Amino acid sequence: MRKLGLALVAIFAAMSLLGGCTSKPQKSSGKMLVAASIGPLGNFANEVGGNLVDVQVLVQPGASPHTYQLSADQMEMLSQASVLVLNGLHLEFWADKAINAADNPKLIVVHTADGLPVIEGKDEEHGDVHPGGNPHVWLNPMYAIHQVETIRDAFIKADPSHKSQYTKNAADYVAKLRKLDKDIRAEVATFKSRDFITFHPTWVYFAREYGLVEAAAIEKSPGREPSPSEIGDIVDLCKREHIRAIFAEPQFSPKAAEVVADECGARVLMLNTIGQPPDFDYIKMMRDNVNEMAKALK
């Protein structure tokens, strides 16, 4: 207990210094308490669990999952949760420390990206942004299906008496994801331009699935703004390849993307990768993203 107490005090102290926004864990009223690292995984957990679960999303919109800090209330909630739903691939770099500090023997930790074919995060083109492999698997709806089924299996393990309900809920949601995949495929097929430049290499799994091409990523290492010569290289490439779209995200500064777009006549598209509260509706988010892409690529 003493060791846990000290560890928690250290973590809480570090967090209060950062003064992040906090939300009190809700009373779970007999429901299974589930923590999910990011909005889309929280949405999947809610779809699979239905009214049997109380899902708390840890990384809120506006925050980058790559630089996130858990709040003291979130740590308290983890110490009582039954399941922690993670992406994996080092997206949740804070997870091991938080799990140790939560000291919760009943907590089932599930890495939903396990078993998916990972794209390397480190190469000449894209720099060193994701040394552990590119983590943004959920942005490919076909991979999201794998993540939903992994969550289903974890819920069945944590709460076997409701196996049939979790199984049915997961199957219903997977059917909706298959429809989403079909619709995206049909829409992307109408795009006249397939190349894009991105600030952060977030769309690699989506691009591979639907035949788009990430021509360059502006950010070369995590959190570092590109140098003028790096921006110059990307502007040259943008002009040479007649690229029409620069993908940006609200959690990263759009400044560099706007500079490149102004220089080469491309358009900055603001895409959403972690959804919006209260329900973090993944399917709506992906439909909105594809509509946004169409503005420049169609």
Ligand SMILES: [Zn+2]
């Ligand atoms: Zn990333």
